Amino acid sequence: xxxxxxxxxxxxxxxxxxxxxxxxxxxxxxxxxxxxxxxxxxxxxxxxxxxxxxxxxxxxxxxxxxxxxxxxxxxxxxxxxxxxxxxxxxxxxxxxxxxxxxxxxxxxxxxxxxxxxxxxxxxxxxxxxxxxxxxxxxxxxxxxxxxxxxxxxxxxxxxxxxxxxxxxxxxxxxxxxxxxxxxxxxxxxxxxxxxxxxxxxxxxxxxxxxxxxxxxxxxxxxxxxxxxxxxxxxxxxxxxxxxxxxxxxxxx
Amino acid sequence: xxxxxxxxxxxxxxxxxxxxxxxxxxxxxxxxxxxxxxxxxxxxxxxxxxxxxxxxxxxxxxxxxxxxxxxxxxxxxxxxxxxxxxxxxxxxxxxxxxxxxxxxxxxxxxxxxxxxxxxxxxxxxxxxxxxxxxxxxxxxxxxxxxxxxxxxxxxxxxxxxxxxxxxxxxxxxxxxxxxxx
Numbered sequence: 001x002x003x004x005x006x007x008x009x010x011x012x013x014x015x016x017x018x019x020x021x022x023x024x025x026x027x028x029x030x031x032x033x034x035x036x037x038x039x040x041x042x043x044x045x046x047x048x049x050x051x052x053x054x055x056x057x058x059x060x061x062x063x064x065x066x067x068x069x070x071x072x073x074x075x076x077x078x079x080x081x082x083x084x085x086x087x088x089x090x091x092x093x094x095x096x097x098x099x100x101x102x103x104x105x106x107x108x109x110x111x112x113x114x115x116x117x118x119x120x121x122x123x124x125x126x127x128x129x130x131x132x133x134x135x136x137x138x139x140x141x142x143x144x145x146x147x148x149x150x151x152x153x154x155x156x157x158x159x160x161x162x163x164x165x166x167x168x169x170x171x172x173x174x175x176x177x178x179x180x181x182x183x184x185x186x187x188x189x190x191x192x193x194x195x196x197x198x199x200x201x202x203x204x205x206x207x208x209x210x211x212x213x214x215x216x217x218x219x220x221x222x223x224x225x226x227x228x229x230x231x232x233x234x235x236x237x238x239x240x241x242x243x244x245x246x247x248x249x250x251x252x
Numbered sequence: 253x254x255x256x257x258x259x260x261x262x263x264x265x266x267x268x269x270x271x272x273x274x275x276x277x278x279x280x281x282x283x284x285x286x287x288x289x290x291x292x293x294x295x296x297x298x299x300x301x302x303x304x305x306x307x308x309x310x311x312x313x314x315x316x317x318x319x320x321x322x323x324x325x326x327x328x329x330x331x332x333x334x335x336x337x338x339x340x341x342x343x344x345x346x347x348x349x350x351x352x353x354x355x356x357x358x359x360x361x362x363x364x365x366x367x368x369x370x371x372x373x374x375x376x377x378x379x380x381x382x383x384x385x386x387x388x389x390x391x392x393x394x395x396x397x398x399x400x401x402x403x404x405x406x407x408x409x410x411x412x413x414x415x416x417x418x419x420x421x422x423x424x425x426x427x428x429x430x431x432x433x
Contacts, residue, residue: 016270016271018270018271018273018274018275019269019270019271021271021274021275021276022264022265022269022271022275023275023278023281023284023285031262031280032262032280032281032284033283033284034283034284034286034287035284035287036284038281038284038288040281040284040285040288040289041284041288044288044289044291044292045292047292047296048292048295048296048299051296051299051300052299055299055300055303055304055305055308056299056303056304056307059304059307059308059311062307062310062311062314063311064311064314064315064318066311070311073304073308074308074311074312077305077308077309077312078312096305097297097300097301097305098297100300100305101293101296101297101300101301104296104300105292105293105296121285121289123276124275124276124281124285125276125277126276126281126282126285126286126289127285127286127289130286130289130290131289131293134293188276192276
């Protein structure tokens with residue numbers, strides 16, 4: 001792999017679409033330990049700063065007639081609150097800060113990742129898997145705490161014929177444990193694929209004849225990526241709400 | 253070091269600083285990412301749940317309250333306006349009724365005055381015509397008496413001219429009888 005990349009460097013076409021995802025220390029060239037301050041740390045911190053700027057400083061005037069920033073904050077609040085209320089139910093409002101945290105983090109990280117030269121934290125499975133596992137654990141724990149053994153009724157489809165129920169139970173069980181996998185890979189995969197495709201188009205721009213097409217393609221992909229950045233955050237959040245609904249109301 | 257700036261310190265990066273395979277699958281970076289992600293999520297959660305979300309909820313509630321109050325106030329003003337209009341209409345109709353009543357009363361008064369004047373005039377006319385009739389009767393009576401007297405004196409004169417001796421009593425009786433005849 002290393003020699004292939006090396007030979008590619010010598011020709012005019014250079015494709016390193018995955019280099020943008022490399023984690024490197026911000027200071028020095030040492031190894032990446034778990035505590036090392038890396039570009040991941042930087043872009044996670046920028047996400048925190050952006051969220052605080054929007055949700056805390058943007059609303060600091062508590063205006064009844066909101067400013068633009070406050071409007072966006074309120075819009076995000078209303079969007080997620082209504083989602084939780086509509087999808088999961090009124091009794092799930094206690095989970096609203098948790099779901100809001102997930103949504104705000106993902107949507108901010110996705111959009112920060114669209115800045116040129118940036119590092120996209122949500123393109124890494126390590127990040128999305130932690131988010132998805134947190135949701136999975138929350139749903140499982142809340143399900144058993146709220147319903148006790150009744151939560152297992154989620155896997156026992158009482159509306160199906162008795163003979164089919166064991167088979168369905170196995171399918172339901174598998175699908176339940178696949179949830180965190182699909183939940184995390186969907187987000188990271190979408191974000192990573194879009195960014196890699198943009199980089200591939202950018203590589204073609206080195207050939208003068210193709211460069212205009214390449215620029216148009218990058219622009220189009222970028223527009224699509226803006227859409228994807230929001231939609232993936234929305235999908236992740238609404239699936240979290242749907243899974244939480246299973247935990248609170250396990251009956252089919 | 254100057255010639256070898258891309259010192260390989262990771263199994264996931266080659267000697268030219270390019271990614272080996274998918275950086276997403278590089279196990280040695282995951283601990284770092286998870287560590288900083290957990291810190292990030294905890295910070296965001298604390299900031300949102302302690303500061304941002306209660307504040308936005310308060311602002312939204314306050315706005316809802318303001319809107320509700322304004323609508324209630326508008327409702328009140330509307331009902332007040334309706335009451336004022338009703339009062340105005342009532343006053344207007346009362347004034348109309350009052351005016352009609354005054355017109356009626358005035359008409360009746362004028363009619364009464366007119367009737368009295370008419371009756372008085374009638375009475376006066378009647379009195380005057382009665383007096384006229386009486387005067388005519390008197391004049392007629394007087395005229396009859398005069399005619400009798402003239403007839404008597406004329407008879408007496410005629411009798412004396414004819415050479416008779418006119419007895420006043422006999423002439424008078426004869427004339428009276430003739431006039432009544």
